[in-house]
Amino acid sequence: MTKFSAEWSRRNFLRGALATGALVLPASGALVGCATSGGGQEATEGEKTDQNPLGVPTDAPLEVYIFNGGFGDKYATDVHEPMYKKKYPKAKITHKAEVDIAGALQSRFVGGNPPDFVNDSGDGQIPLGQLVSDKQLYDLGDLYDAPSWDDPNTKVRDTLVPGAAEQGTFGDTTYVMNMALTVYGIWYDKALFDKNGWETPGTWDDMLSLCAEIKKAGIAPWTYPGVHARYMVWPLLTMAAKLGGADVLKAIDNLEEGAWGHEAVKESANALAGLRSKGYILAGTEGMDHIQAQGQWCAGKAAFVPCGSWLENEQKDAAKAAGFEFAVMPEPLLSDDSAMPLETLYATPGEPYVVPAAAKNPRGGLEYMRIMLSKEGAKGFTEQVSSLTVVKGAADGVQLPPGLTSAQAGLEAAGDNVISYMWREWYGDMWNPGVNTHMGDLLAGRKNVDEFVEGCEAEAKKVRDDDSVTKYTR
Structure with a gap:
């Protein structure tokens, strides 16, 4: 977040642009129009079926941005993106790994041309509360109420540990999907x-x-x-x-x-x-x-x-x-x-993922999250990055390394005495x-x-x- 804070004040990053409807970017001097919540993205929905409950346009491109930090990006390239491509072979996936998310994407959010899926994490994180208040994030309610990838009779939210969806909720709406269950x-x-x-x-x-x-x-x-x-x-x-x-x-x-x-x-x-x-x-x-x-x-x-x-x-x-x-x-x-x-x-559930409100393929972004929250997707995440996930039972049968074994034992010992905060x-x-x-x-x-x-x-x-x-x- 350091670079973001230095280059842009909290007000000027999005709020100022949204208030005026445009922003002059310091790098180029170009005038960029702002994006607003809604943005006509529902027009990108495909037909909803039992096999495609989120109405993903099956041939629409999907642009994915992953924070290249402690977890790297192989969990995306080696696990989740292949799962998406297998189900939607006509969809082209554009993948990008970045250390500084704000530096890479701040102008795209302001300009109304953000990616479809963003891992908004690291020191270059764009503040989530700011994105929410500026109506730049897509409501994830449909994701959590959709049938899970593994069981059509179980909603996605019911496959997760308690509090997983709530951790990404601002007011009455959930805007952030947190994948990793982080033990501190x-x-x-x-x-x-x-x-x-x-x-x-x-x-x-x-x-x-x-x-x-x-x-x-x-x-x-x-x-x-x-x-x-x-x-x-x-x-x-x-x-x-x-x-x-x-x-x-x-x-x-x-x-x-x-x-x-x-x-x-x-x-x-x-x-x-x-x-x-x-x-x-x-x-x-x-x-x-x-x-x-x-x-x-x-x-x-x-x-x-x-x-x-x-x-x-x-x-x-x-x-x-x-x-x-x-x-x-x-x-x-x-x-x-x-x-x-x-x-x-x-x-606490951590490592945040969002779908921008102005994404060209927001339903694809939701589906990508549904894949991540599947047993296969969560297990692959754990195996790749050595982290527990919010998906119940996803680590069962996985040979955990010593540190993660220690963290899991700590969770079990804590029982109900697990604390968290949201500020x-x-x-x-x-x-x-x-x-x-x-x-x-x-x-x-x-x-x-x-x-x-x-x-x-x-x-x-x-x-x-x-x-x-x-x-x-x-």
């Missing part, structure tokens, strides 16, 4: 821990004691992506929820005044900030991106790194040292009388650069806990007071 936590090399007889800590006091042992062994206890410090927001909010209850996160989602100042958030921030003051963070971390920090972790320079369960696939080449074993642990408890148990974890999807600028900046300042010692809280409160107020931003509650 603190990652470590189990082989290293076994070798040294280290036990994963259950409380923060245990964590600090273990950090002292790890440091004596000549290893830095922690690292994190310093230039993407929002990675540390995940443990921050998870530990806060464990201490104060899940309503702490709900208040932040609902932009309640003072939500970031909850004592549980402060306690969590104080604990993480203490890692620096005690010398438990790898030197140079502040200037590292996620690949660099994770690479140092894989090289045995640090014991812990915060991340989601895409980590194993993203770092599989860097972690080729003999015996390296990916594993994830839940964040420690800040107090013995915490509101939620140690096993509580943050897990990072609803209000993209509040997430990054917003809270990301303040988290970086806290961990680098440029701000104390109170100043961190004040900064986060200011980010929430900015959204709360901006009448141009659509607000959501849960």
